[in-house]
Amino acid sequence: xxxxxxxxxxxxxxxxxxxxxxxxxxxxxxxxxxxxxxxxxxxxxxxxxxxxxxxxxxxxxxxxxxxxxxxxxxxxxxxxxxxxxxxxxxxxxxxxxxxxxxxxxxxxxxxxxxxxxxxxxxxxxxxxxxxxxxxxxxxxxxxxxxxxxxxxxxxxxxxxxxxxxxxxxxxxxxxxxxxxxxxxxxxxxxxxxxxxxxxxxxxxxxxxxxxxxxxxxxxxxxxxxxxxxxxxxxxxxxxxxxxxxxxxxxxxxxxxxxxxxxxxxxxxxxxxxxxxxxxxxxxxxxxxxxxxxxxxxxxxxxxxxxxxxxxxxxxxxxxxxxxxxxxxxxxxxxxxxxxxxxxxxxxxxxxxxxxxxxxxxxxxxxxxxxxxxxxxxxxxxxxxxxxxxxxxxxxxxxxxxxxxxxxxxxxxxxxxxxxxxxxxxxxxxxxxxxxxxxxxxxxxxxxxxxxxxxxxxxxxxxxxxxxxxxxxxxxxxxxxxxxxxxxxxxxxxxxxx
Amino acid sequence: xxxxxxxxxxxxxxxxxxxxxxxxxxxxxxxxxxxxxxxxxxxxxxxxxxxxxxxxxxxxxxxxxxxxxxxxxxxxxxxxxxxxxxxxxxxxxxxxxxxxxxxxxxxxxxxxxxxxxxxxxxxxxxxxxxxxxxxxxxxxxxxxxxxxxxxxxxxxxxxxxxxxxxxxxxxxxxxxxxxxxxxxxxxxxxxxxxxxxxxxxxxxxxxxxxxxxxxxxxxxxxxxxxxxxxxxxxxxxxxxxxxxxxxxxxxxxxxxxxxxxxxxxxxxxxxxxxxxxxxxxxxxxxxxxxxxxxxxxxxxxxxxxxxxxxxxxxxxxxxxxxxxxxxxxxxxxxxxxxxxxxxxxxxxxxxxxxxxxxxxxxxxxxxxxxxxxxxxxxxxxxxxxxxxxxxxxxxxxxxxxxxxxxxxxxxxxxxxxxxxxxxxxxxxxxxxxxxxxxxxxxxxxxxxxxxxxxxxxxxxxxxxxxxxxxxxxxxxxxxxxxx
Numbered sequence: 001x002x003x004x005x006x007x008x009x010x011x012x013x014x015x016x017x018x019x020x021x022x023x024x025x026x027x028x029x030x031x032x033x034x035x036x037x038x039x040x041x042x043x044x045x046x047x048x049x050x051x052x053x054x055x056x057x058x059x060x061x062x063x064x065x066x067x068x069x070x071x072x073x074x075x076x077x078x079x080x081x082x083x084x085x086x087x088x089x090x091x092x093x094x095x096x097x098x099x100x101x102x103x104x105x106x107x108x109x110x111x112x113x114x115x116x117x118x119x120x121x122x123x124x125x126x127x128x129x130x131x132x133x134x135x136x137x138x139x140x141x142x143x144x145x146x147x148x149x150x151x152x153x154x155x156x157x158x159x160x161x162x163x164x165x166x167x168x169x170x171x172x173x174x175x176x177x178x179x180x181x182x183x184x185x186x187x188x189x190x191x192x193x194x195x196x197x198x199x200x201x202x203x204x205x206x207x208x209x210x211x212x213x214x215x216x217x218x219x220x221x222x223x224x225x226x227x228x229x230x231x232x233x234x235x236x237x238x239x240x241x242x243x244x245x246x247x248x249x250x251x252x253x254x255x256x257x258x259x260x261x262x263x264x265x266x267x268x269x270x271x272x273x274x275x276x277x278x279x280x281x282x283x284x285x286x287x288x289x290x291x292x293x294x295x296x297x298x299x300x301x302x303x304x305x306x307x308x309x310x311x312x313x314x315x316x317x318x319x320x321x322x323x324x325x326x327x328x329x330x331x332x333x334x335x336x337x338x339x340x341x342x343x344x345x346x347x348x349x350x351x352x353x354x355x356x357x358x359x360x361x362x363x364x365x366x367x368x369x370x371x372x373x374x375x376x377x378x379x380x381x382x383x384x385x386x387x388x389x390x391x392x393x394x395x396x397x398x399x400x401x402x403x404x405x406x407x408x409x410x411x412x413x414x415x416x417x418x419x420x421x422x423x424x425x426x427x428x429x430x431x432x433x434x435x436x437x438x439x440x441x442x443x444x445x446x447x448x449x450x451x452x453x454x455x456x457x458x459x460x461x462x463x464x465x466x467x468x469x470x471x472x473x474x475x476x477x478x479x480x481x482x483x484x485x486x487x488x489x490x491x492x493x494x495x496x497x
Numbered sequence: 498x499x500x501x502x503x504x505x506x507x508x509x510x511x512x513x514x515x516x517x518x519x520x521x522x523x524x525x526x527x528x529x530x531x532x533x534x535x536x537x538x539x540x541x542x543x544x545x546x547x548x549x550x551x552x553x554x555x556x557x558x559x560x561x562x563x564x565x566x567x568x569x570x571x572x573x574x575x576x577x578x579x580x581x582x583x584x585x586x587x588x589x590x591x592x593x594x595x596x597x598x599x600x601x602x603x604x605x606x607x608x609x610x611x612x613x614x615x616x617x618x619x620x621x622x623x624x625x626x627x628x629x630x631x632x633x634x635x636x637x638x639x640x641x642x643x644x645x646x647x648x649x650x651x652x653x654x655x656x657x658x659x660x661x662x663x664x665x666x667x668x669x670x671x672x673x674x675x676x677x678x679x680x681x682x683x684x685x686x687x688x689x690x691x692x693x694x695x696x697x698x699x700x701x702x703x704x705x706x707x708x709x710x711x712x713x714x715x716x717x718x719x720x721x722x723x724x725x726x727x728x729x730x731x732x733x734x735x736x737x738x739x740x741x742x743x744x745x746x747x748x749x750x751x752x753x754x755x756x757x758x759x760x761x762x763x764x765x766x767x768x769x770x771x772x773x774x775x776x777x778x779x780x781x782x783x784x785x786x787x788x789x790x791x792x793x794x795x796x797x798x799x800x801x802x803x804x805x806x807x808x809x810x811x812x813x814x815x816x817x818x819x820x821x822x823x824x825x826x827x828x829x830x831x832x833x834x835x836x837x838x839x840x841x842x843x844x845x846x847x848x849x850x851x852x853x854x855x856x857x858x859x860x861x862x863x864x865x866x867x868x869x870x871x872x873x874x875x876x877x878x879x880x881x882x883x884x885x886x887x888x889x890x891x892x893x894x895x896x897x898x899x900x901x902x903x904x905x906x907x908x909x910x911x912x913x914x915x916x917x918x919x920x921x922x923x924x925x926x927x928x929x930x931x932x933x934x935x936x937x938x939x940x941x942x943x944x945x946x947x948x949x950x951x952x953x954x955x956x957x958x959x960x961x962x963x964x965x966x967x968x969x970x971x972x973x974x975x976x977x978x979x980x
Contacts, residue, residue: 087545088545104544106543106544108543206546207545207546208545209545244776244779319773322771323771326588327542327585329580329587331642332585343580366771369578369773378773
C-alpha cells in the first residue's frame, strides 16, 4: 500500500496509518496536529461536544511505544477518529446531545469502539448530533447547532452532523455515525464527504444508544471512498452481544474497490429523483453518464413502493422510540427532577430532559402503539415496510444497484426548517427506504449545486452489496476529483457566512 | 361453595427458572446477594445495551412444555411497556402472541385434567421496597430498588379456566410444582418466590351459565393461601351478586393476615401495555432435533412415578389412605428415588415408603442430596433386624446431615450393634430362668396375663442388653417359647 492510497484511490486515513505503522510518522505527531486543528476550528463549527485530548495523547504515546517495540498496532494505527455521541465510551460522557443524559458516563465501550481501539485508531472526541439522533440538521442538539464547514450559515445535515462536519473540516479523517433514516448519508451529502449506511446487522449495535432499533445502523464517514471502506472493514463483523448481528457480514470490501462497474446494471430510481431540486437532479444525471461511460448498463427504474417510505418510517421509528426512550425516567441515571412521588418525578424529569422534537416522536409513537390505533397505524406501516422490501427485491431482479440523490437539496440555512417538522422530515425522503429494507446505501460527493454547495449522489444495493456499492462509488469519486473535493480546514479560515 | 353456584378459576403461575445465568445477560441467576451487586449494563437497562437470549432458559421452557404436554412452537418476544422503577428499561421483554408452549394439559392425582393455554418465557423485574409507615407505595417516605432479580428468567404458565373448586386449585398448584421440580426447571420454593401464583376467579349459577365477571387475585405465596383466597373471593362475589350488586372486573390483593382480598385497580385503570415485537431479538425456532433432545433428557413425571410406587405396593386397591398420602408426598418432594432404591435392594416397600415419607421428608432438600445407596443399605439393616427402628432413624438423621456415608459404620460408631440372633436367644433364656413365676404365668396365663407379662419380660431383656435388643425380635423370641 502506498502512502495515502489504497487500490490506487486516495486514502488519507490509510496513508496516516501506513506512516505510523512503518515509523515514518509518530502517532503523537499525527494526533497533536489534528487536536490543533480541532482547537482552532471547532469553536466556529461546533462539530465536537467533547474533545478527548488527554485520552488521545495517551493512546498515541502507547501506539508509538508499541511501534518502537516492533509491534504492529493495526490498520488504523494512529488515525484520529471521531465518534457520534450516541456511541458508548467507558468512563467518558455519552450524551446523545440531550440534557436527559447529563453527567452519565457509561461503564462500558460500544463494540465498535473496542474494534477501533484494537485496530490502533485514536478516539479524539464525541461529536454533536440531533438529540437522540432525531433530526436532519443537528439543530435539535442540547449543545446548539453544528455549522456546515462549507458554509457556516448552513446546517451540516443530521443527525450525524457533527461527525460529517468534523471530517469535512479536516478535524479528523474518519468518523463514525449512525443512520436510522439517513443520518449518515444526508449529512455526508450536505458536507461533501463519503458516508455509508451498511446492511442492517453487519455492524454491532451493542453500545449504540437506541433510537429505532430495527432501523439503526452504525457506519463510516470519511473524506474518500477507500477510507470509508477501511473504517467499515474494521468495525463490521458478527458480535454475540447483538442478537440482530449477522453471522456472516459479507466478503471483504477493500479488494473490490478497483473492480469498476463494467457490466453492472444500474437503475436510476425514478421515485428518488421526483422531488429533488433541479441542480441535484442534474448532478445525479451526470453521475449516471459517468457510470454508463465506465461500462455500466444504466436505465431508469421505478419502484413505486418507495413512496410509502416516509409515512411508514414516521410511524415505525417513533413507535420504537417511545419504548426505547422510556428508560430515561430519572430513576437510575441522567437527569432527575426531584418531586413528591415517583410518577411526578418521572414526568418532571422527562419534561425537562427531552427537547421538543424528541417529545413529539415519543408522543407520536405512544399514540400509534395504543390499543385501538395500533392496527390502523403501526401494523399498517409494517405492511408498507414489507411492500418496500418486495419492491426493491423486484428491482434488484433487473439491476445490481440503484442510483439517486441522497437528499432533495443542498445544505439549507440554519433555522430554515426548525419551525416546520414536515419540511425537515422531507430531507430524509431519499434515504429512508434503505433503512426500512435493511439494505446498504452510500452517499458520494458529486459536484456542486447552483449555490456552489456539495451535492451527494446515493448508491443503493441489496443486502450485503457493500463491495459493489463502494466499487461504483470509487468510479464516481475518480470522475468528480477536483469538481467538489474535500475542503480541509475551510472552517479554520472562517468559511462562508 | 354455596349451593346454587359454581366456581370458575384459572391460574397463572410464574416460575423462576433454575438457570446458571439471567435470561438476557451473563449475570449469575443467584438469590440473596447484596442489593444491586448482581447486575450489568443489560439487566440495568443502560443505554446502548442489548439482550441475548439464554439457551438454557429456552431449554428449560421447552422441558416444561414437554412435561405439560404442550405443543412447542416457533416463538417471538414482545415488549410490554409500562413505567415502574423496578422495571429497568420501563418495558418487560415477554412472549406475547407467539409463545413457545401452547395447548397442553396437566392431569391431577384425582384424575381430573386442567388445560394449559400457554407457558411462555419472560424476564423478572427488580424488587422495590417501600420504606416508611405503610410499607406500600402510597405514603412511603422513600423507596429502594434492588435490580439483582432484574432479568431472572421466568416461565408463566397460564391454565384454562377449568378449575372448579379451591381444593382442585390447591391440587393443581401442588401437582404443577412437582412437575416443575421433576423437569429440573424450578426448585419449587413458593415461600422464596420461586413460584408465584395469580388466580382469576369468577362464579356462575351453573355449568351451562356464561362465565361471570372475573377478578384477578395477586400475592398468593403458598398452596394454602391459594385455597383460602379463592374461597374468600368466591364468597365475596356471591354475596355481591345475591344482594343485587355487580362484580367489578379488577385486580385484587390477597391479605394473608386479614384473610381477605382488597381491590388494587379496576379495569378502567388497567395499563395499555402497547405490546410490539421486540426489535432487539430474533425469533426462536427450535428444530425438531432440539425439541426431541430436550424431551429425551426429561425424567419420568410425577403421575408416572406415583403409578410406579403404587404398583410396588400392590396397586390402588391394596393402598391404605395413609399410604396414598405418603406416595403423594414423596413424589411431590422428589424423594421417590429413595423409596425405589431401597425397594430394589430388597427392603419391604412399606418400610421404604415409611422412612421416606415420615423421616427423610422432614428435610426434603437434604434428602434430595442423599445418596440413595446409603439410604437403601440403612433400611436393609433395619429390615434384617440388625438395627432397631429407633436406631435406624438416628442413623438416617446423620446420613441426611452428611449427605451419605456407610450406615453400618455410623451405627457402629454410635454403639448401635444390635444383638445377634443367638445371643438374644440366650438372654431371653436367662431372663426366663431368673423370673420363674412370671415366666410360668406368661406361658400358661390368659390373654390379659400374656399381654401384661410380655411387656414385663421385654423390659427385663432390654435392661439386660442395655437397650440394644430390637423390640420386635424380642417379641418373636418370647412368642416362640410360649409355643
